Amino acid sequence: MKKIIILACMGLSLAACTATERGAGIGAATGAVVGGVATGNVRGAAVGAAVGGVAGALIGNVANQPGQCYYRDRYGNRYIDRC
Template sequence: MKKIIAIACVSLSLAACTATERGAGIGAATGAVIGGAATGNVRGAAVGAAIGGVGGALIGNVADQPGRCYYRDRYGNRYIDRC
């Protein structure tokens, strides 16, 4: 029962966020779970949360801009352009 209440609270708190904030939150949570499971310690979960949060924010940022996509040039630089 406690798990269901916790999941409901997290879902309701994400409902009022922008797509970038939702992406960062979901990415951080997923990264923390994967990082913790892969390493078996808190440090791995923290690193996974940081990486997941940044990645989720980038993906969420593009979701706010319909018709825009992230691309990389041959030097590895990222830029946003029309899809």
């Protein structure tokens, strides 16, 4: 029951956020889990959260711009352009 209450609180806390904030939150949480599992320590989880948060914010920012898509060029640079 405690897990359901915690998940409900997390879901409600993201409900009032913009798409950019939701993307950053979800990206940070996912990055922390992946970083922690991959490295087995807190430092990996922190780095994963930072990288995931930035990536999630960038992707969430595109959601606020209709007709715009998120792309990556052959050098790995990210940019936003018309779809």
